[in-house]
Amino acid sequence: MKRRHNPILTFLFAGLILLFTGGPVVLSLIGSVVPDRILLNSDAGLFDEGINFETYRYVFTGELPAAYLTEGANRAMISDAARQVPRSLWNSTVVAFAAMVLNLLLGAPAAFLFARYAFPGKKISFLFLILSPLVPTVALVTPIYMSLQAVGLVGTQLGIILVHTAKALPFTVLILSVFFRKMPAELFEAAMLDHCSRFQAFTRIAVPLALPSIGATGLFAFMLSYSEYMFSMVLSGDAETRPVSVVMAALARNTDVSWSLLNTGIFIAIVPTLLLVALIWRFAVEDLLGGSVKG
Template identity: 75%
Template sequence: MMAGRGNRLSTFLIATLILMFTGGPVLLALYGSLVPDRVLLSRETSVFDYGLSLESYRYVFFGELPPSYLVEGANRSMISDAARQVPQSLWNSARIALSAMALNILLGAPAAYVFARYAFPAKKLSFMFIILSPLVPTTALVVPIYMLMQSLGLIGSIYGIILVHTAQALPFTVLILSVFFRKLPTELFEAAMLDRCTGFQGFIRIAVPLALPSIGATGLFAFMLSYSEYIFSLVLSGEARSRPVSVVMAALARNTDVSWSLLNTSIFIAIIPTLVLVVLVWRFVVEGLLSGSVKG
């Protein structure tokens, strides 16, 4: 009994530490976005003296300057114009990441199925090429990819960024899904062939339903990778209207005089899409994977 209680206590403490480490920065960003700088940077005042404020959110979304920066002598350099780009950049990142996720699933799942279930010439060589391609340093690919996108007329367009982000995540998608498809019982596909199902029908009717949790997990990874990618987004985005949120946040963070409240507001707004996506797919992906492991 004592050993069981000790294990539960240690598990609870470790889980609490992990939650604090992962969720703590999000809560701090939310707190910092709702508290004015005069409270954050002062030891003599507290949030109970001034209360919570949405003035930073009003500036980000509507351009309304906080009242504290309208008075004479206020340091207006703490208000960065980059913060006004956050809503548009957030929309750009959402479109880019969702498109990269969809393309990864549409291209990666059939490719993984072919690698897992079929034999064809140069199969091992092509598979190793796909899997080892992420080992090439990103900095070595910036110039060639920029020249390629320039020749295609995609510089300054989100379509070029979508293509690059899709290519970045595809090796992981193919690797994970091919491992899953390889473990599916061969008898299922043999029975489908007896029922006159083609290879494509077997993929759609048998492999895809069984692989939905894994497909959801790899799609989520592709979204996260695209949403947080910076180097190619910076090089290919061009004007402010097509910049993803990672580029705008980097520009905002480089301003050493920026308001802490404004910076925290931008950080929390940038986190919201990933939090929403995780909440939406968490139950489907995690419970599906757990149930699959129990049944196996």
């Protein structure tokens, strides 16, 4: 007998998940448009003075907020690191997008081979691939830095892209191989009878059927690269190539920084990921959860 789901519990747990994931985003947005004198004053309402976009104007134009132009104002609360947010945001978007594309170009064919074909060393190579993320990042920083320094890629976006691609590639191969393995074998047997090569079977059959899975995996690779900090900090150079995670860490370490300015930087930093999720949600995630690939 099939058990009925309780809609109240479903909405309750969905609401808790939404509060946990969306609450910090809403709080950072509110904190970015409310001046510090109101934000830190328990006797005043948050929107008594209306919303204020002076911190956004400072981040993008360098114009100081009016509150810090008055005599005796604490100028230390305005950090120059916030001015690097727009440039670092573009850097992180370029790096994460490039890492995502490379992950799909390299990971999807590799996952297809691991899932559908047998070849010498398959088990050991797949085991090595999926266990490689278990190596602590700290243990890899020095050898990777020395390797990239030897080829002149330290302080360049290309160096960070290559490292981020290598870091996300095991997850890409593992996740996509599961979906490729679930596809009916009859489809590929029919393709072989029609004289399709392995590459044609991959591009004409596997990829179209797995597009939702590929899209979701690409989103994962993008997010992993966009939020990565350790290698970005070590391998990035000056402000021209610095990713947003490094800039935000520098901004957060300033104990005197304005809370409103800090929240502005946080909200600006998460906007690209919000836009990306909104753009591909219907295409990738809904189809993926709906079980577009059935074995």
